[in-house]
Amino acid sequence: MIKILLAFDGAHFSEGAFGFARKLNESSPILLTGVFLPQIDYAALWSYSAAVGAGMVMPLAEEEDAAAVEKNIERFTSLCQLANIEYRVHKDFTDFALPGLKKETRFADLLILGSESFYENIGVNEPNSYLKEAIHNAECPVLVVPEQFEFPEKNILAYDGSDSSAYAIKQFAYLFPEFTDNKTVLIYARANDEISFPEEQNIEELCSRHFPDLTFFKLGIDPKKYFALWSSEKKGSILVSGAYGRSSFSMMFKRSFVSDVIRDHKLPVFIANR
Incomplete structure (x- = not known):
């Protein structure tokens, strides 16, 4: 049995994220x-926009909408009982939300976030800054789930020869x-067709x-431009990706194909920080 965190902000409940957790419980408790x-205090966001881009946390609302939170907790509890899921509820965050969530992930095997609902009001950019920071700061692997998805019957393992991509593949397995018996494609995307798989024998053995x-599949295109389009056609798949370096994660994430896949809300995305 593994411990999974399912994080909601006060006003939003991700049906997609819960649905994925429910399906996992059906396979193994x-x-x-x-x-x-x-x-979050949305009225104060304008003064925090620069700080958020630099990796800071958002200002919390002075008065939390307790009714909305309690309603979501009741729904969560009811759905867990209906699906026969062992569950816990954590809601006592007196500090900023993000540090509290980070501490929770230290004691979990997996964090699930709804790609469309997690602090969806923050801004027009998708994934929004708060979602990016939550992924970056997590001390366990993260699964980002759209509201509408097909439960994975195929795996897409994104591999670029880096230690982070190999680490993500191992954590996923x-x-x-x-999921390991699913039809699986190990994809290496580079615009230069002459470049072969890095460490091909080693990654094959693993x-x-x-x-x-x-x-094994070599996608001879620029992944930053076309990978999201290619993957959007792979219905019933899950994308597995490394974190592309913690030190400059926000900038790398902004330019990466992973950001585009999450933005399109077509596939669940598994990301493992090292």
Whole structure:
């Protein structure tokens, strides 16, 4: 049994994120902890915009909308009981929301976030700054789930030869053994067709041990421009990706194909920070 955090901000409940957790519990029992974060003072956001871009946290509302939070907690509790999921509820965040969530992830195997609902009012950019920071600061792997999705029957393992991409593949296999029998493609996307898979023998030895139905695929395109379009056509898949370096994560994430895939709300995305 693994411990999964499912994080909601005060005003929003992600049906997609909960639905994914429910499907996981059907395969193997989980402990699902609902983390109900405070709402943000949207009126004060303009003065915090620069700080958020630099990795700071958002200002919390002076008076949390307790009724909205309690309603979400009641819904979470009811759905867990209906699905026979062992659950816990955490909501006592007296500090800024993001540090509280980071501490929670230290004691969890996986964090699930709704890509469309997590602090959706922050801004027009998708993924929004708060979602990016939550992914960056998590001390466990993160699963970002759209509201509408097909439960994965295929795996897309994004590989670029880096230690972070290999680490993400291993974490995915360890956490989701029920997915390892899925049809799996290990994809290396580069515009230069002459470049072969980095460390091809080593990555083959690793992946073929975990994923018996494995295919290598070289996508001869610029992933930052076209990968999201390519992946959007792979219905019923989950994308597995490394974090591309913690030190400059926000800038790298902004320019990466992972950001585009999350923005399009087509596929669940598994991200593992190292």
